[in-house]
Amino acid sequence: MPTTLTITPPDDFDLARDVCSYGYFLLEPNHWDPDSATLARVLDLEGGAAGVVIVQQPGGTLRARFDRSLDRREQAEARSQITRMLALDVSASEVAEFHSVDPRWKKSGRGRLFRSPTLFEDVIKTVTSCNVAWPSTITMNRRLCEVMGRPCPSGPRAFPTARKLARAKPETLRARCRVGYRDARMVELAKLFVRGEIDESWLADPATDDEAVFKFLKSLPGIGPYAAGNIMQLLGRYSRLAIDTESFRHARTVLGMDGSDAELTRALHAHYDPFGRHRFRSYWFELWDYYESRKGPAHTWDKHTTGTTFTATRLNAAPERKRPGRSG
DNA sequence: GGTAGACCTGGACGC
DNA sequence: GCGTCCAGGTCTACC
Numbered sequence: 001m002p003t004t005l006t007i008t009p010p011d012d013f014d015l016a017r018d019v020c021s022y023g024y025f026l027l028e029p030n031h032w033d034p035d036s037a038t039l040a041r042v043l044d045l046e047g048g049a050a051g052v053v054i055v056q057q058p059g060g061t062l063r064a065r066f067d068r069s070l071d072r073r074e075q076a077e078a079r080s081q082i083t084r085m086l087a088l089d090v091s092a093s094e095v096a097e098f099h100s101v102d103p104r105w106k107k108s109g110r111g112r113l114f115r116s117p118t119l120f121e122d123v124i125k126t127v128t129s130c131n132v133a134w135p136s137t138i139t140m141n142r143r144l145c146e147v148m149g150r151p152c153p154s155g156p157r158a159f160p161t162a163r164k165l166a167r168a169k170p171e172t173l174r175a176r177c178r179v180g181y182r183d184a185r186m187v188e189l190a191k192l193f194v195r196g197e198i199d200e201s202w203l204a205d206p207a208t209d210d211e212a213v214f215k216f217l218k219s220l221p222g223i224g225p226y227a228a229g230n231i232m233q234l235l236g237r238y239s240r241l242a243i244d245t246e247s248f249r250h251a252r253t254v255l256g257m258d259g260s261d262a263e264l265t266r267a268l269h270a271h272y273d274p275f276g277r278h279r280f281r282s283y284w285f286e287l288w289d290y291y292e293s294r295k296g297p298a299h300t301w302d303k304h305t306t307g308t309t310f311t312a313t314r315l316n317a318a319p320e321r322k323r324p325g326r327s328g
Numbered sequence: 329g330g331t332a333g334a335c336c337t338g339g340a341c342g343c
Numbered sequence: 344g345c346g347t348c349c350a351g352g353t354c355t356a357c358c
Protein backbone atom coordinates (compact mmCIF):
# COMPACT_ATOMS: atom_id res chain seq x y z
CA MET A 1 0.00 0.00 0.00
CA PRO A 2 1.45 3.39 -1.00
CA THR A 3 2.78 5.51 1.86
CA THR A 4 1.37 8.92 2.85
CA LEU A 5 3.38 11.10 5.24
CA THR A 6 1.95 13.95 7.27
CA ILE A 7 4.38 16.78 7.94
CA THR A 8 3.85 19.77 10.24
CA PRO A 9 5.65 22.80 8.78
CA PRO A 10 6.50 26.05 10.61
CA ASP A 11 3.36 28.15 11.33
CA ASP A 12 4.13 30.71 8.62
CA PHE A 13 4.87 28.16 5.88
CA ASP A 14 2.94 28.59 2.61
CA LEU A 15 3.51 25.84 0.04
CA ALA A 16 2.67 27.92 -3.06
CA ARG A 17 4.72 30.92 -1.97
CA ASP A 18 7.69 28.99 -0.58
CA VAL A 19 8.01 26.48 -3.45
CA CYS A 20 7.66 29.15 -6.11
CA SER A 21 10.43 31.28 -4.64
CA TYR A 22 13.48 30.20 -6.63
CA GLY A 23 13.97 29.13 -10.25
CA TYR A 24 14.84 25.52 -9.45
CA PHE A 25 11.14 24.80 -8.89
CA LEU A 26 10.84 25.03 -12.70
CA LEU A 27 13.61 22.46 -13.31
CA GLU A 28 13.18 18.69 -13.66
CA PRO A 29 12.36 16.58 -11.84
CA ASN A 30 10.21 19.21 -10.07
CA HIS A 31 6.66 19.77 -11.29
CA TRP A 32 4.62 22.58 -9.72
CA ASP A 33 0.99 22.37 -10.83
CA PRO A 34 -0.55 25.88 -10.65
CA ASP A 35 -4.11 24.53 -10.84
CA SER A 36 -3.93 22.06 -7.97
CA ALA A 37 -1.18 23.93 -6.06
CA THR A 38 0.79 20.71 -5.64
CA LEU A 39 4.46 19.89 -5.97
CA ALA A 40 5.25 16.56 -7.62
CA ARG A 41 8.67 15.04 -8.14
CA VAL A 42 10.63 11.82 -7.82
CA LEU A 43 12.85 11.29 -4.78
CA ASP A 44 15.78 8.87 -4.97
CA LEU A 45 15.62 6.83 -1.77
CA GLU A 46 17.54 3.87 -0.31
CA GLY A 47 15.19 1.31 -1.85
CA GLY A 48 14.81 3.04 -5.22
CA ALA A 49 13.02 5.99 -6.74
CA ALA A 50 9.61 7.02 -5.42
CA GLY A 51 7.23 9.55 -6.89
CA VAL A 52 5.66 11.98 -4.42
CA VAL A 53 2.92 14.60 -4.59
CA ILE A 54 2.95 17.23 -1.84
CA VAL A 55 -0.13 19.25 -0.97
CA GLN A 56 -0.89 21.70 1.85
CA GLN A 57 -4.13 21.06 3.67
CA PRO A 58 -6.42 23.86 4.92
CA GLY A 59 -4.97 23.74 8.45
CA GLY A 60 -1.44 24.17 7.07
CA THR A 61 -0.31 20.56 7.45
CA LEU A 62 1.55 19.04 4.50
CA ARG A 63 0.55 15.70 3.04
CA ALA A 64 3.15 13.79 0.98
CA ARG A 65 1.59 10.97 -1.00
CA PHE A 66 4.02 8.43 -2.51
CA ASP A 67 3.50 6.05 -5.42
CA ARG A 68 4.84 3.07 -3.48
CA SER A 69 5.25 1.82 0.03
CA LEU A 70 8.22 3.18 2.02
CA ASP A 71 9.76 1.33 4.94
CA ARG A 72 10.57 3.14 8.18
CA ARG A 73 14.11 4.04 7.07
CA GLU A 74 12.93 5.39 3.74
CA GLN A 75 10.22 7.42 5.45
CA ALA A 76 12.88 9.14 7.57
CA GLU A 77 14.99 9.71 4.45
CA ALA A 78 12.01 11.15 2.56
CA ARG A 79 11.14 13.47 5.47
CA SER A 80 14.71 14.71 5.57
CA GLN A 81 14.78 15.38 1.79
CA ILE A 82 11.40 17.17 1.86
CA THR A 83 12.56 19.27 4.83
CA ARG A 84 15.62 20.40 2.90
CA MET A 85 13.71 21.03 -0.32
CA LEU A 86 10.98 23.14 1.29
CA ALA A 87 13.34 24.83 3.79
CA LEU A 88 11.14 23.60 6.65
CA ASP A 89 14.20 23.90 8.90
CA VAL A 90 13.99 27.67 8.49
CA SER A 91 11.89 28.65 11.50
CA ALA A 92 9.18 31.30 11.62
CA SER A 93 11.39 33.28 14.01
CA GLU A 94 14.27 33.28 11.52
CA VAL A 95 11.94 34.57 8.81
CA ALA A 96 10.68 37.21 11.27
CA GLU A 97 14.26 38.28 11.95
CA PHE A 98 14.80 38.72 8.22
CA HIS A 99 11.63 40.86 8.07
CA SER A 100 12.91 43.04 10.89
CA VAL A 101 16.03 43.73 8.79
CA ASP A 102 14.12 44.12 5.50
CA PRO A 103 10.42 44.89 6.22
CA ARG A 104 9.53 45.04 2.51
CA TRP A 105 8.75 41.31 2.54
CA LYS A 106 6.77 41.16 5.79
CA LYS A 107 3.38 41.46 4.10
CA SER A 108 3.99 38.68 1.56
CA GLY A 109 5.82 36.62 4.18
CA ARG A 110 8.67 35.76 1.82
CA GLY A 111 11.78 34.46 3.55
CA ARG A 112 12.28 30.83 2.51
CA LEU A 113 13.94 29.84 -0.75
CA PHE A 114 13.15 26.60 -2.52
CA ARG A 115 16.05 24.18 -3.03
CA SER A 116 16.74 20.56 -3.93
CA PRO A 117 16.28 17.48 -1.71
CA THR A 118 20.07 17.00 -1.69
CA LEU A 119 23.09 19.30 -1.75
CA PHE A 120 24.46 17.25 -4.65
CA GLU A 121 21.46 18.11 -6.84
CA ASP A 122 21.78 21.79 -5.90
CA VAL A 123 25.48 21.81 -6.83
CA ILE A 124 24.89 20.14 -10.21
CA LYS A 125 21.88 22.38 -10.94
CA THR A 126 24.08 25.39 -10.19
CA VAL A 127 26.71 24.12 -12.66
CA THR A 128 23.99 23.73 -15.31
CA SER A 129 23.05 27.38 -14.78
CA CYS A 130 26.55 28.73 -15.45
CA ASN A 131 27.55 30.30 -18.77
CA VAL A 132 24.27 29.38 -20.39
CA ALA A 133 20.82 30.84 -21.06
CA TRP A 134 17.95 29.60 -18.87
CA PRO A 135 16.32 27.42 -21.61
CA SER A 136 19.56 25.43 -21.85
CA THR A 137 19.60 24.96 -18.07
CA ILE A 138 16.08 23.53 -18.40
CA THR A 139 17.20 21.16 -21.17
CA MET A 140 20.28 19.94 -19.28
CA ASN A 141 18.26 19.10 -16.17
CA ARG A 142 15.56 17.34 -18.18
CA ARG A 143 18.10 15.22 -20.03
CA LEU A 144 20.11 14.44 -16.91
CA CYS A 145 16.93 12.96 -15.40
CA GLU A 146 15.90 11.17 -18.61
CA VAL A 147 19.32 9.65 -19.25
CA MET A 148 20.79 9.13 -15.78
CA GLY A 149 17.87 9.15 -13.31
CA ARG A 150 16.19 6.09 -11.84
CA PRO A 151 12.49 5.67 -12.75
CA CYS A 152 9.82 5.52 -10.05
CA PRO A 153 6.87 3.07 -10.19
CA SER A 154 4.56 5.69 -11.75
CA GLY A 155 7.02 6.46 -14.55
CA PRO A 156 8.98 9.71 -14.17
CA ARG A 157 12.67 9.66 -13.27
CA ALA A 158 14.61 11.04 -10.34
CA PHE A 159 17.57 13.39 -10.53
CA PRO A 160 20.73 11.29 -10.92
CA THR A 161 22.58 10.41 -7.74
CA ALA A 162 26.23 11.27 -7.14
CA ARG A 163 27.05 7.55 -7.35
CA LYS A 164 25.45 7.32 -10.79
CA LEU A 165 27.12 10.45 -12.17
CA ALA A 166 30.49 9.43 -10.70
CA ARG A 167 30.37 6.29 -12.85
CA ALA A 168 29.23 8.11 -16.01
CA LYS A 169 31.53 8.80 -18.93
CA PRO A 170 31.96 12.53 -19.60
CA GLU A 171 31.33 11.84 -23.31
CA THR A 172 27.92 10.36 -22.44
CA LEU A 173 26.93 13.46 -20.47
CA ARG A 174 28.08 15.69 -23.30
CA ALA A 175 26.41 13.75 -26.10
CA ARG A 176 23.16 12.71 -24.43
CA CYS A 177 22.58 15.39 -21.79
CA ARG A 178 24.03 18.29 -23.82
CA VAL A 179 26.07 19.60 -20.88
CA GLY A 180 28.99 20.62 -23.13
CA TYR A 181 32.36 21.30 -21.51
CA ARG A 182 30.75 20.87 -18.06
CA ASP A 183 30.90 17.07 -18.56
CA ALA A 184 34.21 16.24 -16.83
CA ARG A 185 33.58 18.83 -14.09
CA MET A 186 30.24 17.21 -13.21
CA VAL A 187 31.77 13.73 -13.05
CA GLU A 188 34.60 15.04 -10.88
CA LEU A 189 32.12 16.77 -8.53
CA ALA A 190 30.13 13.54 -8.27
CA LYS A 191 33.30 11.61 -7.39
CA LEU A 192 34.12 14.14 -4.66
CA PHE A 193 30.66 13.58 -3.14
CA VAL A 194 30.96 9.78 -3.37
CA ARG A 195 34.45 9.81 -1.80
CA GLY A 196 33.14 11.96 1.06
CA GLU A 197 35.52 14.80 0.20
CA ILE A 198 32.65 17.28 0.38
CA ASP A 199 31.80 17.35 4.08
CA GLU A 200 28.13 18.33 4.14
CA SER A 201 27.94 18.47 7.94
CA TRP A 202 30.88 20.92 8.02
CA LEU A 203 29.29 23.05 5.30
CA ALA A 204 25.94 23.08 7.13
CA ASP A 205 27.38 23.66 10.61
CA PRO A 206 26.47 27.22 11.74
CA ALA A 207 29.81 27.31 13.57
CA THR A 208 31.63 27.09 10.24
CA ASP A 209 32.68 30.51 9.01
CA ASP A 210 30.98 31.76 5.80
CA GLU A 211 34.33 32.83 4.39
CA ALA A 212 35.75 29.32 4.85
CA VAL A 213 32.72 27.79 3.12
CA PHE A 214 32.99 30.23 0.21
CA LYS A 215 36.71 29.51 -0.19
CA PHE A 216 36.13 25.75 -0.12
CA LEU A 217 33.29 25.90 -2.67
CA LYS A 218 35.39 28.00 -5.04
CA SER A 219 38.08 25.32 -4.95
CA LEU A 220 35.66 22.77 -6.46
CA PRO A 221 35.73 22.02 -10.22
CA GLY A 222 33.32 24.20 -12.21
CA ILE A 223 32.57 26.43 -9.21
CA GLY A 224 33.60 30.08 -9.46
CA PRO A 225 32.50 33.15 -7.49
CA TYR A 226 28.92 33.16 -8.82
CA ALA A 227 28.34 29.43 -8.32
CA ALA A 228 29.92 29.47 -4.85
CA GLY A 229 27.70 32.37 -3.79
CA ASN A 230 24.64 30.57 -5.13
CA ILE A 231 25.49 27.28 -3.42
CA MET A 232 25.96 29.21 -0.17
CA GLN A 233 22.36 30.44 -0.27
CA LEU A 234 21.26 26.89 -1.08
CA LEU A 235 23.08 25.90 2.14
CA GLY A 236 21.06 28.51 4.03
CA ARG A 237 23.92 31.00 4.16
CA TYR A 238 22.56 34.31 2.87
CA SER A 239 25.43 36.68 3.69
CA ARG A 240 26.85 36.71 0.15
CA LEU A 241 25.49 37.77 -3.22
CA ALA A 242 25.75 35.56 -6.31
CA ILE A 243 26.50 38.10 -9.00
CA ASP A 244 25.85 37.23 -12.63
CA THR A 245 24.52 39.03 -15.71
CA GLU A 246 21.02 39.05 -14.21
CA SER A 247 22.43 41.05 -11.28
CA PHE A 248 23.78 43.63 -13.72
CA ARG A 249 20.45 43.81 -15.54
CA HIS A 250 18.72 44.30 -12.16
CA ALA A 251 21.23 46.97 -11.16
CA ARG A 252 20.60 48.92 -14.36
CA THR A 253 16.88 48.47 -14.93
CA VAL A 254 15.51 48.36 -11.38
CA LEU A 255 18.10 50.07 -9.16
CA GLY A 256 19.01 52.73 -11.73
CA MET A 257 22.74 52.07 -11.44
CA ASP A 258 25.23 52.68 -14.22
CA GLY A 259 28.84 51.90 -15.07
CA SER A 260 31.11 49.00 -15.98
CA ASP A 261 30.52 45.49 -14.62
CA ALA A 262 33.23 46.07 -12.01
CA GLU A 263 31.61 49.33 -10.95
CA LEU A 264 28.17 47.71 -10.80
CA THR A 265 29.58 44.87 -8.70
CA ARG A 266 30.93 47.37 -6.17
CA ALA A 267 27.66 49.32 -6.21
CA LEU A 268 25.60 46.14 -5.69
CA HIS A 269 27.72 45.09 -2.72
CA ALA A 270 27.33 48.55 -1.19
CA HIS A 271 23.57 48.51 -1.87
CA TYR A 272 22.96 45.19 -0.08
CA ASP A 273 25.50 45.58 2.74
CA PRO A 274 22.89 47.04 5.14
CA PHE A 275 21.01 43.72 5.04
CA GLY A 276 23.96 41.95 6.68
CA ARG A 277 23.58 38.17 6.90
CA HIS A 278 20.35 38.42 4.88
CA ARG A 279 21.93 40.14 1.83
CA PHE A 280 21.07 37.39 -0.63
CA ARG A 281 17.45 37.21 0.49
CA SER A 282 16.95 40.96 0.04
CA TYR A 283 18.62 40.82 -3.35
CA TRP A 284 16.75 37.74 -4.49
CA PHE A 285 13.26 38.84 -3.48
CA GLU A 286 13.83 42.16 -5.28
CA LEU A 287 14.75 40.19 -8.39
CA TRP A 288 11.80 37.82 -7.92
CA ASP A 289 9.41 40.71 -7.38
CA TYR A 290 10.56 42.15 -10.70
CA TYR A 291 9.93 38.80 -12.44
CA GLU A 292 6.45 38.67 -10.92
CA SER A 293 5.77 42.23 -12.07
CA ARG A 294 6.48 40.97 -15.61
CA LYS A 295 5.03 37.47 -15.52
CA GLY A 296 2.41 37.46 -12.78
CA PRO A 297 2.62 35.60 -9.44
CA ALA A 298 5.20 32.80 -9.56
CA HIS A 299 2.72 30.17 -8.35
CA THR A 300 0.74 30.71 -11.59
CA TRP A 301 3.73 30.15 -13.92
CA ASP A 302 3.57 27.20 -16.25
CA LYS A 303 7.00 25.58 -16.52
CA HIS A 304 6.60 24.90 -20.25
CA THR A 305 5.64 28.45 -21.23
CA THR A 306 6.28 31.27 -18.71
CA GLY A 307 8.94 29.19 -16.99
CA THR A 308 11.19 29.16 -20.06
CA THR A 309 11.38 32.93 -20.54
CA PHE A 310 13.89 33.98 -17.89
CA THR A 311 16.80 35.51 -19.75
CA ALA A 312 17.90 39.13 -19.56
CA THR A 313 17.15 39.72 -23.25
CA ARG A 314 13.61 38.36 -23.09
CA LEU A 315 12.86 40.06 -19.77
CA ASN A 316 13.98 43.39 -21.17
CA ALA A 317 11.67 42.87 -24.14
CA ALA A 318 8.61 41.68 -22.17
CA PRO A 319 5.89 44.18 -21.29
CA GLU A 320 5.10 44.78 -17.62
CA ARG A 321 2.02 42.99 -16.30
CA LYS A 322 -0.37 44.40 -13.73
CA ARG A 323 -0.78 42.43 -10.51
CA PRO A 324 -3.55 42.79 -7.98
CA GLY A 325 -2.51 44.45 -4.70
CA ARG A 326 1.13 43.41 -4.43
CA SER A 327 3.70 44.89 -2.13
CA GLY A 328 6.40 42.23 -2.18
C1' DG B 329 46.15 40.87 -8.95
C1' DG B 330 44.18 41.75 -13.45
C1' DT B 331 42.96 40.38 -18.22
C1' DA B 332 42.34 37.87 -22.70
C1' DG B 333 40.74 34.00 -24.85
C1' DA B 334 38.92 29.29 -25.00
C1' DC B 335 35.30 26.33 -23.65
C1' DC B 336 29.98 24.51 -25.63
C1' DT B 337 25.19 25.07 -26.68
C1' DG B 338 21.10 27.02 -28.48
C1' DG B 339 18.70 30.95 -30.09
C1' DA B 340 18.53 35.01 -33.11
C1' DC B 341 19.46 36.83 -37.34
C1' DG B 342 20.66 37.48 -42.27
C1' DC B 343 20.81 35.52 -46.63
C1' DG C 344 17.86 25.56 -44.71
C1' DC C 345 22.33 27.10 -43.83
C1' DG C 346 26.02 29.89 -41.89
C1' DT C 347 27.37 33.35 -38.57
C1' DC C 348 27.15 35.77 -34.36
C1' DC C 349 26.25 36.21 -29.57
C1' DA C 350 25.22 35.30 -24.50
C1' DG C 351 26.58 33.05 -20.47
C1' DG C 352 30.49 31.79 -15.88
C1' DT C 353 34.80 29.29 -15.22
C1' DC C 354 39.48 28.18 -16.13
C1' DT C 355 44.16 28.79 -17.76
C1' DA C 356 47.95 31.28 -19.45
C1' DC C 357 50.12 35.33 -19.44
C1' DC C 358 51.58 39.97 -18.03
